[in-house]
Amino acid sequence: MHILIVEDEPAISDFLERGLVAEGFTVSTVSDGAEAPRRAKAADVDLMILDLMLPGRPGSEILVEVRQVKPQLPVIVLSARGELDSKVALLEAGATDYVTKPFSFEELVARVRAHLRDRDEASSARLVVGDLRVDLVGRRVERDGTPIRLSVTEFNLLAYLMRHAGQVLSRKELLQAVWGYEHDADAGVVTVYVGYLRQKLAVTGAAAPIETVRSVGYRLHAGD
Numbered sequence: 001m002h003i004l005i006v007e008d009e010p011a012i013s014d015f016l017e018r019g020l021v022a023e024g025f026t027v028s029t030v031s032d033g034a035e036a037p038r039r040a041k042a043a044d045v046d047l048m049i050l051d052l053m054l055p056g057r058p059g060s061e062i063l064v065e066v067r068q069v070k071p072q073l074p075v076i077v078l079s080a081r082g083e084l085d086s087k088v089a090l091l092e093a094g095a096t097d098y099v100t101k102p103f104s105f106e107e108l109v110a111r112v113r114a115h116l117r118d119r120d121e122a123s124s125a126r127l128v129v130g131d132l133r134v135d136l137v138g139r140r141v142e143r144d145g146t147p148i149r150l151s152v153t154e155f156n157l158l159a160y161l162m163r164h165a166g167q168v169l170s171r172k173e174l175l176q177a178v179w180g181y182e183h184d185a186d187a188g189v190v191t192v193y194v195g196y197l198r199q200k201l202a203v204t205g206a207a208a209p210i211e212t213v214r215s216v217g218y219r220l221h222a223g224d
Contacts, residue, residue, distance in 0.1 A: 001116055002026040002044050006036045006062065007051040007078065012101075016049065019105050020112070033057030040066045040073070047074045047116055049108075052081070052090075060093060067094035074115035078103070127162040129222060130209060132201070134159055144204045153178065154200070157193050161210065166222035168213045194218055 007013040008031045033054035052059035074096040087098045127134040131144040141148040171187040201208035209221040
């Protein structure tokens with residue numbers, strides 16, 4: 001797991017970095033508020049520890065910007081301010097947690113592990129590919145924020161395509177995975193349901209991201 005520390009006090013930053021590395025995390029640090037959003041938006045960052053008082057840009061602005069791009073990123077705010085109003089404002093702005101300086105390193109590590117665990121548990125129940133989002137527990141589907149109603153079979157087919165985004169899947173494989181058929185005599189049903197999916201996923205005006213690979217099967221584009 002990769003943790004980004006955004007902290008301009010060298011003693012605190014170094015203390016956190018050494019401690020978290022010793023706990024088995026990959027750690028990078030940023031001391032400038034102007035640089036922090038770009039680093040936080042990187043795909044490999046799993047959690048951010050964010051100080052509020054930074055040169056170049058305040059931590060509260062960084063939090064809002066990063067939240068717009070990575071809404072699921074756990075963000076633990078560090079601050080010398082312990083007032084209740086300040087904590088509430090930051091939590092409402094999107095902070096996952098709020099730790100007041102001075103703090104216990106052991107408590108901070110426990111919070112880091114808890115938030116990473118919560119994120120992983122939530123991610124296991126959700127599929128995201130490009131602008132497609134599927135809630136496996138609630139069996140809800142959205143494309144670019146627009147809800148899409150699917151039948152049980154359509155939902156299962158889409159979920160399988162999303163789990164294998166970017167891969168070419170044969171009709172036989174889809175028949176086995178979604179319908180439980182052990183032969184390809186009814187491969188035409190796959191074509192029919194892919195057609196249903198394409199119609200429903202085009203609700204936003206953009207074509208469905210399902211490609212037909214001639215003589216082979218289908219591929220769901222993995223997105224950006």
